[in-house]
Amino acid sequence: MSLMPPIEYDAASPAVRAVYDDIMATRRVPSVNNFWKVLAHDPVQLARVWSQVKDVMGEGALDPLVKEMIYVAVSVTNNCEYCIHSHTAAARGKGMTDAMFHELLAVVALANATNRIANGYRIDVDDRFRDPLAK
Amino acid sequence: MSLMPPIEYDAASPAVRAVYDDIMATRRVPSVNNFWKVLAHDPVQLARVWSQVKDVMGEGALDPLVKEMIYVAVSVTNNCEYCIHSHTAAARGKGMTDAMFHELLAVVALANATNRIANGYRIDVDDRFRDPLAK
Amino acid sequence: MSLMPPIEYDAASPAVRAVYDDIMATRRVPSVNNFWKVLAHDPVQLARVWSQVKDVMGEGALDPLVKEMIYVAVSVTNNCEYCIHSHTAAARGKGMTDAMFHELLAVVALANATNRIANGYRIDVDDRFRDPLAK
Amino acid sequence: MSLMPPIEYDAASPAVRAVYDDIMATRRVPSVNNFWKVLAHDPVQLARVWSQVKDVMGEGALDPLVKEMIYVAVSVTNNCEYCIHSHTAAARGKGMTDAMFHELLAVVALANATNRIANGYRIDVDDRFRDPLAK
């Protein structure tokens, strides 16, 4: 169903293989997902997207597991089947338990509901939230 | 701009005041946000939504700050102005730093981008993600 | 803030006035909304969109009030501020009470929540729903 | 494909069975849908979501069939495959004819189109829609 077939490692160009190698080394996995194998049809975009993912999802101010769960929350809201599968698996690999996954979906559901309540009534933002320096 | 004016505490019915009181006690705040004051036009819905928020956002398998950030991630994806303001404030109140907020938005942006790459190429879900018992 | 200024009746071309006249006659109102006044910059699109609205929202298998509420439900889900205001007003003009509006938003919120629960768990469609002839 | 397998009645805990029993009794059906069987992995969430659905979708200011059609409208806008199937079936069970379903989708399509026209031109909300007490 994919609009372009995955490019396997053996059939990949040196530029593509270099990205695959970096993905496998960074994630300590023996192969790359279909996402990267399809993106490989455009080696420049492949390198750019991987670079972003590596930068954004690596060590930082937020825990890597928290980032994966945020990724799942967005993917569920947008209904990206591929991303829900791959990032739920990634989150589990980083320690997400069943109970955490259930709670994650409960928060996502609640936020999607209250987003519409706030938008539907056109509720005015409280003045105290509007000060850009307020924290 | 709100389609219904906020109902202040002094003008609220006993049923509405009971919910306001519980919100203030639970959150240890001296007043409730416009969200609740507008929802108060429908006391049954007010009580139901507050009950859900209290249940879902309270103590559980996930850290309360993590839940607030997931809430922000969904609200940003859906572009709910009210919810972005109120839950960003709530997250800050629970310890979200500037660096964490920047990183949160970077993950949200990345997920929204890659969701479309995966959907646009119609990338097939890898077989290893499809086993319902796989973790 | 509008990217193009509204075109008032007095300044409109005969083709645009003909559409304005039909809108006012059909709806029995003394003027047209900003939506039409901005769309009037493209008289062909103005006529096409009005024709669709007239066809779809007029008498049919569904009650006109039900159609307006469906319109509001979609507009709230997509967060279209303009459409929420205009179609909520239209629904009220056709008999929507406060209680009906609250309930409408409660259904919209619930559907937005459960949409994400179903998508998040990737719940399989029950076999009995898949038969195209099943009713 | 579901991330968690459905929990059948025979394998369910007493708490889960109690919810299943209430669903079957309320809806007068001999079994529950996959939605509930997957949600059953989190009995607390199962009970909460069912309680909401029961409260919101039952008798009220809006006709139950109208509520189901609003549910379908939201689910189509968000593209929730599961919910489109289940709530279209529910709406048919409550009397939605083919003609009504076609018209429902025509309204949903029109609203999704005009939402973008209003947003794309950034059309200003008419002053007369902004009065919170206006009906």
Place this chain on the structure above:
Amino acid sequence: MSLMPPIEYDAASPAVRAVYDDIMATRRVPSVNNFWKVLAHDPVQLARVWSQVKDVMGEGALDPLVKEMIYVAVSVTNNCEYCIHSHTAAARGKGMTDAMFHELLAVVALANATNRIANGYRIDVDDRFRDPLAK
């Protein structure tokens, strides 16, 4: 999986056949897609939607290929599987190369990302963008 089976030419009413004939003649194709065959259950809607598509997607101020790519961009953002397939095929038929398709998806991904950055920080629109006559 379709909620209604496609209506083939041989089984179609004269009114439906007239639309099918016009689609085939306009597009110089030997058959019509499933989209039209399902829409044919509502001949009035079939004729209306085809009329819109013919008007909007035909010759105009924008190149037909550009219009198809805009169609793909929207369909990818909304994750409409059917429309991604059909309009990607249409764009290819009008000259879209692999390189153009990759670039299209890169722009779509970027826009989806920066939309959330702008919304997440609630960035104020620059004054110079707000003048309705500014071009």
Place this chain on the structure above:
Amino acid sequence: MSLMPPIEYDAASPAVRAVYDDIMATRRVPSVNNFWKVLAHDPVQLARVWSQVKDVMGEGALDPLVKEMIYVAVSVTNNCEYCIHSHTAAARGKGMTDAMFHELLAVVALANATNRIANGYRIDVDDRFRDPLAK
């Protein structure tokens, strides 16, 4: 309303100024938009997002004006007010006429409508679209 105040050139760090300088040089403009001034609170993200925008929106397989219009199409679909303003202005700067803008919005509206028709009826993708090598 912005959650963080814009950082003006004079108050910016050398790292931020370097990005501002590159934006102004690349676009041949005398200042940068609020988008960059707010993103500047996170210099690393500022540099990364600008790098992406520069790479994706520059010369390539698609005309720069076409890319801006695709950007507008996505932003309208998602209802990002900021991005609609800034990218409509950018598209006008690259030659988009009023007639082209009207047509762009007509295509965006049509695609948003037919996306829901296809999803609502769950229309099966035609077999001929499913071959990954078909073009």
